Amino acid sequence: MNTEKKFEQFLRAAPKPAAPDGLLNRLQEDVAPVEIKRRVTVIRRWFAPAGGSISPWRVAAAAAIAIAVLLPLSYGAAKVIKYFTVFEAEFVYPQDDGGVAGYKVGAAIGSNNPDFTEEDARKDQQEFYELYKQGKAEEIEPGFWFATLSNGRGFGTRDPEMLGLSDAERIELLKKQFDEIEELRKAGKFEKIYKPEHDFEIDGVKYRYYEARYTLSDGTVKTVGSSEPVKDED
Amino acid sequence: MDNQTKSLRRRIKKADKNAASELLKIYYADIYSYLSRLCGSRPDAEDLTQQTFLKAWSSLDGFKGRSKFSTWLHRIAHNTYIDWQRRNTNSIQSNTDQWWQECTDKSPGPLANVAERQLAQRLYQAVDQLDDDKKHAVHLHYYQGLSIRETAKVLDVATSTVKYRLREVFKILKTKISV
Numbered sequence A: 001m002n003t004e005k006k007f008e009q010f011l012r013a014a015p016k017p018a019a020p021d022g023l024l025n026r027l028q029e030d031v032a033p034v035e036i037k038r039r040v041t042v043i044r045r046w047f048a049p050a051g052g053s054i055s056p057w058r059v060a061a062a063a064a065i066a067i068a069v070l071l072p073l074s075y076g077a078a079k080v081i082k083y084f085t086v087f088e089a090e091f092v093y094p095q096d097d098g099g100v101a102g103y104k105v106g107a108a109i110g111s112n113n114p115d116f117t118e119e120d121a122r123k124d125q126q127e128f129y130e131l132y133k134q135g136k137a138e139e140i141e142p143g144f145w146f147a148t149l150s151n152g153r154g155f156g157t158r159d160p161e162m163l164g165l166s167d168a169e170r171i172e173l174l175k176k177q178f179d180e181i182e183e184l185r186k187a188g189k190f191e192k193i194y195k196p197e198h199d200f201e202i203d204g205v206k207y208r209y210y211e212a213r214y215t216l217s218d219g220t221v222k223t224v225g226s227s228e229p230v231k232d233e234d
Numbered sequence B: 001m002d003n004q005t006k007s008l009r010r011r012i013k014k015a016d017k018n019a020a021s022e023l024l025k026i027y028y029a030d031i032y033s034y035l036s037r038l039c040g041s042r043p044d045a046e047d048l049t050q051q052t053f054l055k056a057w058s059s060l061d062g063f064k065g066r067s068k069f070s071t072w073l074h075r076i077a078h079n080t081y082i083d084w085q086r087r088n089t090n091s092i093q094s095n096t097d098q099w100w101q102e103c104t105d106k107s108p109g110p111l112a113n114v115a116e117r118q119l120a121q122r123l124y125q126a127v128d129q130l131d132d133d134k135k136h137a138v139h140l141h142y143y144q145g146l147s148i149r150e151t152a153k154v155l156d157v158a159t160s161t162v163k164y165r166l167r168e169v170f171k172i173l174k175t176k177i178s179v
Helices: A003-012 A023-030 A033-047 A056-076 A118-133 A160-164 A167-186 B002-013 B017-039 B042-062 B069-087 B092-106 B114-128 B132-143 B148-155 B159-176
Strands: A082-094 A100-111 A138-141 A144-148 A154-157 A191-194 A200-202 A205-215 A221-229
Touching (some): A003 B114, A082 A167, A100 A118, A100 A167, A167 A221, B002 B017, B002 B069, B017 B042, B017 B069, B069 B132, B132 B148, B132 B159
Antiparallel strands (some): A082 A100, A144 A154, A200 A205
16 A cells, blocks of 8 residues: 555544533533524614615625624624624715615624623723723734633724724714725725625525625725625525 | 435524434534544533534524535534634644544554554644644545535635645655655
């Protein structure tokens, strides 16, 4: 047997670590198809806040909440069972064809603690901002800042500077940014990164989720969650 | 397996908790062993397995069947590991070396004699010293038994890239280990 075949044989026969006793039970406790339904409902509310049919033009706006809800899962190891929206704003741009393009920004802070309150959420936000100012937050991936708070909770954000502003200041800054983003979107000047794990379906229409990355004139890169209807499946 | 998985997924979307439990029973051991080999620590592998399934439940609605369910789950597990790795860079290598040693010592498996076990142990340790791209190709294709195409989907690269990486792996292993 030649060396490569022998190596292949060994690699295929690599020991398989047995799952520890009790793991299956713990995983079964987490099984929560209800969570799936709740998330769809949250997305639907962002698509069509007044109920009724869903306007495709709202698609660009809708994904922001999905990102906000998913971030704690990605970076915190815990199931988010309670969260609070501590800030939200919407920017709408009429289009030449009579439709509108909308961008919705939301900051949601979640926890796996059922006793988590909105006050806790705001305190977490404040403490994170203090740590960030002191240089104690870490940029764990380009543009995403993370720190572990004194209560042991992890906190991450793509906009740490925004946390130090008042709501009025945030809206003024965001308006300037979205004016520029809208121009870049219309000119097709953005990078599209598909995230198939977040694709979804509403009213029988399947949507492919992606992140659109815009580089603004001051050099900052802004990521906007967006989606497009799926024309045909692979 | 795929038809069974499809039917279970349909039931889960109707909030059938038993269907989710059945799906879990089919896949959890595979995902645990994948993560356990990668991170080399039992408690960390348990946490990562838990995170993987939590993400799977919350994203299940977006799974359209464009790939096998097991491929989709491996992709979530892979991304979960990558996130974790970024935050634990210093501790991973020493853990995995120790884990392979313990594992090959205990495992009767198909490696019949001491010399073969020692060789296998050196091989597994050498794989974990490869750069991440090559290491992940080996873990998914050989350790987890995914096809080249499935491995490429998990890693989000072309199948030719996986083949190239595996060819490079054998070149490196041959220089490091003599049979």
